[in-house]
Amino acid sequence: MTATAFQGAVVITVCGPLDHTGGDRLRRLLNAACTAFAPRIVIDLTEVGFMDSAGLNILLTAHHRAAKAGGWLRLAGASEQVLATLHVVGVDTVIGVHLTVAAALA
Template sequence: MSTEDRGEDAAQRRAQSWTTDTGATVCRLVGDLDLDTLDPTRSLLEEALHRGAPALVVDLAGVTFCDSSGLNLLLQIRSAAQKAGVTTRLASAPEQVARLLDITGASAVFSIHSSIDEALCEN
């Protein structure tokens, strides 16, 4: 299986996004967030961002691994969202992802929540 095939399979597992009653878009990521899955994950997040919701909640509970390319993608999406007037919130980050956010200082620029419900309650 090629790297591209793995990325497409991963994108299909990740293709879970919805708009809530509060108007926020929630995007649930599953599996690895790395170079192999970067392009399809970027497409999913950009599509979710362009729905025009006032907030984008990225649910990280199902992420099993995140490397620097995955972190960079999250930062790029946050920047694009900020320019569009959309707030970006991260929810349910597993220990490895939370550690990466802390070590790199990225936790200072994200609104990070312990659950989707908590992220949706943010004013």
């Protein structure tokens, strides 16, 4: 998992499952990113094959924190399985979901 500053945003690239065991590092990176004024955060999910409720909770919490600080959080590159999970619980109606990081940054 990496966090990179790019075009005025923080792009966090997640590798592997986003679940109760894999979410702690993402939570720490998001907490740091959300402390900025008007944080702009893109989470690259290209390498995520599985996400459970713990991962969804991390994303929703960070989205609300970023919005409260005047910024945003967007998702990019989700697989069909992850997209289905986001859709079933309605997260895709709350957090912007984009095909690529470039589209999320636009």
